Every structure is written in C-alpha cells, then in structure tokens.
C-alpha cells in the first residue's frame with residue numbers, strides 16, 4: 001500500500017515536471033513520516049527511498065538512531081533553540097530556519113560538532129498570522145545576515161502554503177516564492193548557494209512542481225492520515 005502510494009505520487013511528480021518542461025531528476029520527493037512508525041518507513045527502503053521528513057526533533061533523533069545511515073533526514077518543522085542539539089549532525093537539511101536566534105544556535109552547535117549545516121529559510125508567503133517564517137519583503141536582508149554564520153550553508157527557501165480547498169489557490173504563492181528565489185539567486189551573495197526550493201504538500205505538490213519546486217514534502221498521500229489522538 002505505502003509503496004504503491006509512493007510510486008503513484010512519484011509518477012505524478014514526474015508528469016508535472018514534463019508538463020513544465022523540467023527534468024524529473026530535479027525534484028526530490030520527501031516522504032514525510034512524522035507520527036508514523038519505523039516499520040512504515042522500512043517498507044519504502046527496498047524501493048530506494050532515502051529522503052524522509054520529520055517535524056519533531058526527538059522523533060527525528062529516535063528514528064535516525066534506529067534506521068540505516070544512508071537515509072537523508074529533512075527537518076521540516078518549527079525548531080526551538082534548545083532542541084537544536086538533536087537535529088544538528090542528524091538532519092541532512094533543516095528546512096525551517098525562521099529567526100536569527102535560531103541561526104545562531106544552529107551555527108554554535110555545528111561549530112561544536114565541527115560540521116556545516118545546510119539550511120533553508122522558511123518564508124511566510126501568504127502573511128498568515130498562525131505561521132512561522134520570514135516575510136517575503138525581509139527575506140533577502142535576512143539571508144544576507146545568515147550568510148555571516150560560518151557553519152551554516154543557506155541552500156534556498158521553503159514555505160508551507162495556506163490550507164486551501166482548491167490547490168490552484170496556492171499557485172500564486174508558489175509562483176511568488178519562485179520569483180523571490182530567482183531574484184535572490186541572481187544576487188550571488190557570498191557563502192550562499194540558492195539551489196533548493198521546498199514547497200508543496202499532499203494537497204498541492206503537483207502545482208508546486210509546475211511552479212518550480214525542487215523538494216516536495218508529502219506525508220498523508222504516502223502514509224495515510226495521521227492519528228494525533230494516540231500521541
């Protein structure tokens with residue numbers, strides 16, 4: 001079931017790439033395994049899936065410590081500074097950098113572990129009160145500040161689009177974020193390589209791919225609904 005879901009979503013990502021004249025290899029499908037047991041992740045390993053997403057630092061740590069080391073773990077959820085220690089050294093990329101103080105905490109922990117941490121800057125594309133993220137207007141200035149941290153590698157932008165009934169409503173946000181991404185990339189800021197654009201979830205990943213996403217984060221569509229009542 002999980003493998004079939006994964007294949008069908010991968011196929012739809014590939015189709016969306018073709019519609020947009022893009023190479024399917026340019027999009028990473030991240031299987032968002034938050035709240036799901038290790039056994040469900042293991043079902044996907046024979047398929048060659050290596051990109052998984054988690055939003056809780058301790059859960060990422062627990063799964064990292066049990067599962068094979070070739071997995072790339074993507075930290076996609078809001079990160080508190082006191083939890084940075086669980087994630088640095090385990091996450092292949094942190095998608096949710098949303099404040100200077102968090103950048104400082106990640107940089108310090110990375111220095112302690114003598115490594116460099118790839119990060120994406122989270123952008124609040126629709127200006128939603130309830131969401132974290134930097135406003136589009138402030139993103140370039142924010143990135144210029146982050147570029148000063150020696151142990152952070154800014155790789156691009158991420159967004160969580162609004163929850164909408166009709167995913168077409170999010171197309172404008174994906175397009176705006178892509179344009180911001182291209183604008184910042186064109187600045188050629190030192191110590192910054194704008195290569196990743198993480199946008200699109202179960203409801204709207206095809207549209208995100210059509211609009212230039214390089215990483216889509218799909219949970220429900222692969223693993224089924226999440227049951228939060230048991231947590």
Ligand SMILES: *Cc1c(COP(=O)(O)O)cnc(C)c1O
Pocket residue numbers: 032034055076077160201202203217218219220221
């Ligand atoms: C949970 C989550 C997803 C996946 O959401 P689905 O709608 O289940 O695909 C993607 N991105 C982030 C940041 C998430 O927290």
